[in-house]
Amino acid sequence: MAEIILNNLTKVYSQNIIAVDKIDLKINDGEFMVFLGPSGCGKSTTLRMIAGLETITEGDIIIGDKIVNNVDSAERDLAIVFQNYALYPHMTIKGNLSFGLKLRKLANAEIEKRVMYTAELLEIKPLLNRKPKELSGGQQQRVALGRALVREPVAFLFDEPLSNLDAKLRASMRTELIKLHRKLNTTTIHVTHDQVEAMTMGERICILNQGKLIQLGTPLDIYNNPVNTFVAGFLGSPPMNLFDTKILPNNDCLNFKISNNLISLPNKEFRTLIKYSGCEIIFGIRPEDLYIEKISKNMIDFEVSVLAVESLGSEAIIVANFENGQEIYAKVDRNFQAAYKDKLRIYFDFNKIKFFNKNSTESI
């Protein structure tokens, strides 16, 4: 067990492509950290640098209390689970599990004990004498996980291990990984582009984009207080509604115009916004914070016209647009029904609004 610290970690590929850009991060001992970001954001590269499979251009990686920049993968005592499992195709499952232990010259009895314990833990004991290609995707996934567990490393690195599984299996493996982490309490870094995985599994989430660390925090913290429009637009399904608007100052309230709707907010509630008077800003509201009726006194509303209602069974999503064509998504009760082009008033609590600086896209 160990904490992992990244100091100013940078990876530049040839032709000056910056894959990872000065990342500073401390992953606590025993923590389940999720690296989340779109493809090409540098999350896998960061993980691979930690694993020692990729060289570091600049910065330091510290595992425990040792700088490991020039330490070989094998000696970092980490275990990685790859997206496509990377099992040794010519070895039996038992061979796959014990390969790393044999290389570390453990006693046969100890190898046997650990393999059996892991096989039991992951319920793959009946598969031990089979070859990887005789296994289903889910079973291979378990073996890949087993190969990491059996080594009892100081930390686990998961490189999108669930993305090749079908939706149902992915959901159950998610839960299992969380349970496993509770049981073993080993430092874990889980790389994913799936926000559901990130939200449900991570103790903390580290959001990356274009090689930069954008936001670090607990899932709820990040969901509720996105630092910029990228995070706001990346987390949530459908993502946060974002509208370009301009603050029109008035005596004791701030006015915005979104299409033809004029929205007034009490000045005293939004003091920080006053200095943006007359400026263009971005107005954000989550789909689940929109209602089709007024349910509290702080609510304001605007009029939209319905484009479609997507029924998901447990809820319904209204896709509507303003007169200027801008689309808005609202998550409502599953029984909601409306016809195409129906006019609809949508209500929201003004405390739920987020504002972002239009130029820097950062949260205000």
Next chain:
Amino acid sequence: MALTIQKRDQLFGIFLTLPGLATLLIIIVFPIIFTIITSFYDYTLLNPHHDSFVGLDNYQEVIEEDYIGDSVLITSQFVLSTVLIEFFIGFIIALSLNKVKRFKTVYYVILLAPLMINPVVVGLIWRMILHTELGIFNYLLKLLDINRVNWLGDNDTAFWTIVFVDIWHQVSFMTILLLAGLSALPREPYEAARMDGASSLRCLISITLPLMRPVITVAILLRLIFSIKTFDIIYIMTKGGPGISTDLVSYFIYRSAFFGLDIGRASALSVGLLIIVLFLTFFLYKYMRSLN
């Protein structure tokens, strides 16, 4: 009556393959059948007629032949040495080329050059290079104060010289096959092995070799089949000599037919060689089928 779509497709397929099939029939199937039939007759170039059926006499003669044992032994030595040495050299070159990042095309062109040359031309070029008096090889040896060697004319060196030339010519075939196999290997097991603590040598033994087994088997079998039939460079460079030191079975057959004029016996020998090659081919076919 209108034909079903399936029938029409079938007819069209037959129509398209017919020219190819007919050509194959004329240039491959017919000579094989002719050879098999001839092997049961006393068919000589002096009396080229199928008029005296002798049953298995030709085969009997072949087995009792004085020098056939030597020829088979020489051929086995030749086949084993060329294929094994080609495999080792080819594998090492393939492993290195697989790691190369820059100038890949240049290396490939250099590597493929010998394979592009006709075996007869290869034989002629090497005969000149290795010429005792005028060859560049001996000239270079002289510069190093080493005595001239009669590469192709000496009993002790002729066999290995032929082996060397064949390796020079064919090693790229082996390399290309192995390289194709290596470059198709998945990258991930190697990364997993690195995490597991495997050294490069351990990766080669525990991952590359087992994963490459199908490619290695196919490459070696293909080269075995080709090597057994080697004729051109012997014909051009040594004509089986000096003595019988490079007298491969294929050349032995040629001698029987065109010097001994005994086509019947040569045919019997050919059938024997055909059976061996067929056996290897069948094995190769079975193996490749089992991979799927």
